[in-house]
Amino acid sequence: MELSLILFYLTLVLYAAATVGYMAHLTWLDRPVWKISRWLLFTGFLSQSAGLVLRALEAGYTPVTTRFEAMTFFAWLLVGIYLLVQIRNSMPVVGAFVAPLALVLVLLASFRDMKVAPLAGLLDSPWLPFHVWFAFLGDALLGLSACFAAMYLIQERQLKKKKIHRLYYRLPPLEVLDRWSYRCVSLGFPALTIGMLTGALWLNTVQGAYLDWKDGRQTATLLTWFLYAGLLHGRLTVGWRGRKVAWLNVIGFLVILVTFVHLAHFAR
Amino acid sequence: MDILCIGLNHETAPVSVRERLALSPDLQAAALRKLKSAPGVREAFVLSTCNRVEFYLVAANLHDATRAVDAFLVQDLNLPLQDTKPFLYRHRLADAVAHLFRVVSGMDSMVVGEPQIAGQVKEAYREALRQKAVSSIFNRLLHKSFSCSKRVRAETELGSRAVSVSYVAVELAKKIFGDLGGRTVMLLGAGEMAELAARHMVGQGIASLLVASRTFENAKRLAGLFQGTALPLEEVDSYLPRVDILICSTAAPEFVLDVRRVQASLRQRKREPVFLIDISVPRNIDPKVNELENVYLYDMDDLQKVLQANLEERKKELKRAESIVQEEVRQFLAWLHTLDLVPTIVALRNRAETIRRQELEEALSLSKVPFTAEQRATLEAMSQAIVNKLLHEPITQIKEGEKTGEALSLAEALRRLFSLKVEGGSS
Numbered sequence: 001m002e003l004s005l006i007l008f009y010l011t012l013v014l015y016a017a018a019t020v021g022y023m024a025h026l027t028w029l030d031r032p033v034w035k036i037s038r039w040l041l042f043t044g045f046l047s048q049s050a051g052l053v054l055r056a057l058e059a060g061y062t063p064v065t066t067r068f069e070a071m072t073f074f075a076w077l078l079v080g081i082y083l084l085v086q087i088r089n090s091m092p093v094v095g096a097f098v099a100p101l102a103l104v105l106v107l108l109a110s111f112r113d114m115k116v117a118p119l120a121g122l123l124d125s126p127w128l129p130f131h132v133w134f135a136f137l138g139d140a141l142l143g144l145s146a147c148f149a150a151m152y153l154i155q156e157r158q159l160k161k162k163k164i165h166r167l168y169y170r171l172p173p174l175e176v177l178d179r180w181s182y183r184c185v186s187l188g189f190p191a192l193t194i195g196m197l198t199g200a201l202w203l204n205t206v207q208g209a210y211l212d213w214k215d216g217r218q219t220a221t222l223l224t225w226f227l228y229a230g231l232l233h234g235r236l237t238v239g240w241r242g243r244k245v246a247w248l249n250v251i252g253f254l255v256i257l258v259t260f261v262h263l264a265h266f267a268r
Numbered sequence: 269m270d271i272l273c274i275g276l277n278h279e280t281a282p283v284s285v286r287e288r289l290a291l292s293p294d295l296q297a298a299a300l301r302k303l304k305s306a307p308g309v310r311e312a313f314v315l316s317t318c319n320r321v322e323f324y325l326v327a328a329n330l331h332d333a334t335r336a337v338d339a340f341l342v343q344d345l346n347l348p349l350q351d352t353k354p355f356l357y358r359h360r361l362a363d364a365v366a367h368l369f370r371v372v373s374g375m376d377s378m379v380v381g382e383p384q385i386a387g388q389v390k391e392a393y394r395e396a397l398r399q400k401a402v403s404s405i406f407n408r409l410l411h412k413s414f415s416c417s418k419r420v421r422a423e424t425e426l427g428s429r430a431v432s433v434s435y436v437a438v439e440l441a442k443k444i445f446g447d448l449g450g451r452t453v454m455l456l457g458a459g460e461m462a463e464l465a466a467r468h469m470v471g472q473g474i475a476s477l478l479v480a481s482r483t484f485e486n487a488k489r490l491a492g493l494f495q496g497t498a499l500p501l502e503e504v505d506s507y508l509p510r511v512d513i514l515i516c517s518t519a520a521p522e523f524v525l526d527v528r529r530v531q532a533s534l535r536q537r538k539r540e541p542v543f544l545i546d547i548s549v550p551r552n553i554d555p556k557v558n559e560l561e562n563v564y565l566y567d568m569d570d571l572q573k574v575l576q577a578n579l580e581e582r583k584k585e586l587k588r589a590e591s592i593v594q595e596e597v598r599q600f601l602a603w604l605h606t607l608d609l610v611p612t613i614v615a616l617r618n619r620a621e622t623i624r625r626q627e628l629e630e631a632l633s634l635s636k637v638p639f640t641a642e643q644r645a646t647l648e649a650m651s652q653a654i655v656n657k658l659l660h661e662p663i664t665q666i667k668e669g670e671k672t673g674e675a676l677s678l679a680e681a682l683r684r685l686f687s688l689k690v691e692g693g694s695s
Binding site for chain 2: 029155159160162164165168169172173174175176238239240241242243244
């Protein structure tokens, strides 16, 4: 088996172990367990980074065209951004939401065809890296934002209904969750926008139109773009926040996730 | 030598019994002096708080210890034995040590994990030192109990959650807002609990405190305590949008804040969350307010529920704390064993040597035929060999007993069987 694939499976194992570790930490609040989980996640990220670099060298282009590549790349960005956020504010419990998401992505990817595909004519374009990096970065940031939103929903429910159970003690304060969720959206949205713009420009060079309604991926992304635009606008003008906004955030990301897994990219 | 604990606490005795045993500082000093000098008692330590009275003794046995405590209760406190006997518990050695460790760590308190008990025990220890009632064993025991308590507090969540209503309010505020620095708190009305909650919030570093009351004088007084600002009731609405946390405890008989007022304020606040604490009875804030998004309204019952949940969380930590206690007890007992062994073995050897020497001298002096130097040497060697061989097995057994934990009882048995007098417990 090629080295890049070995590294991929290593990543899968490490992410799984990290997920178990973070869940254990969530249950028992054992600090050493958290530190180990963080280290496991970081090592998984390094292994995945190495795998991606190898694959890029082997293929000669940014490895995001096959579905396998797209999903693993997404997971890689998600974990990478989380690790960066961690440096600023450690919030150990967030790992229990991010690690499983990364694991699911990588796991689903493992069922896909892992062959390195030669770059189909359409895709061989200087637009590829631009579009891909920005679009995926945007998706990953929105994914992280959705994790924070999910935690916000749980914590908000406990504080509102006054049903205090385990997670109340473990989740960060509402304001912190809200602040980070908003930060991620305000960074992810511009990234997504640039990703979409470059995508549209690229499509134009290929098909002569900026928008193709038949491309499920593009349409779905456009819809979610409007959703997040609405969220940001509401927040900036009337300070729109709370439960409803968090739900929209989560739903928006679920749509992105579904299009990722199911819908084809550029009608292939 | 045994370590005994005789006493009662809030679980074994009602307050009517506890108050008759409560010791004033003078009585405590008298108790220490009297117990220390009782027959069979080597060291004494007395702990008296509103929830427990306990007598700790290093004594020859439980019987001597009980006699000493009973004498004190009957003679100095005028308490007939039958009045106290049903409520007293008695612990020996490992149980006594474990009990003390638990008490100091707050595991035996009414409010599990409370921090005051450690200070109370320190004070009792100081008194015992003043009365010279403690020496090597209790000095070490008490120092170990303090370090055990530190471990329990550091390694478990036993003392962490808020278990007073005002602290619960602060804890909730932090769960909503995170760090309270830069936040604005408003006190609507006065009252002890409101003042206490405000005090805690100020302690957390809030940016400003606003106080409003029907009587402006009250508002000014309260605001003055915390370098806050006093407001007349009419101005509350204009300041409301600035307020992140509101503590309401007026004597008003109807709702002071309704949905409309809160909603208006929220809009002006750009929907930043607001925490409303309603500790007035009857309630001053319409419960329907809680249905608004980004509003968190808690009344007294709600705060109590959180408090109960916190207490339950603390109790979950008891298991973890117990394993720490057991570890510390083991270490302490291991140390205790080292005290007894060596002197006992030395005493045994001394006794054997004394007997050997005596018998040898007697045999030599009684003999009608004088012994030659060679014959003396042979007798010397033989008697020495007999003694060594006889003692070898018991001494080895005691040393082996250190591994199985029986050393202390073996040493004790040895002392009893040979009537050995041991000056035990060198530091």
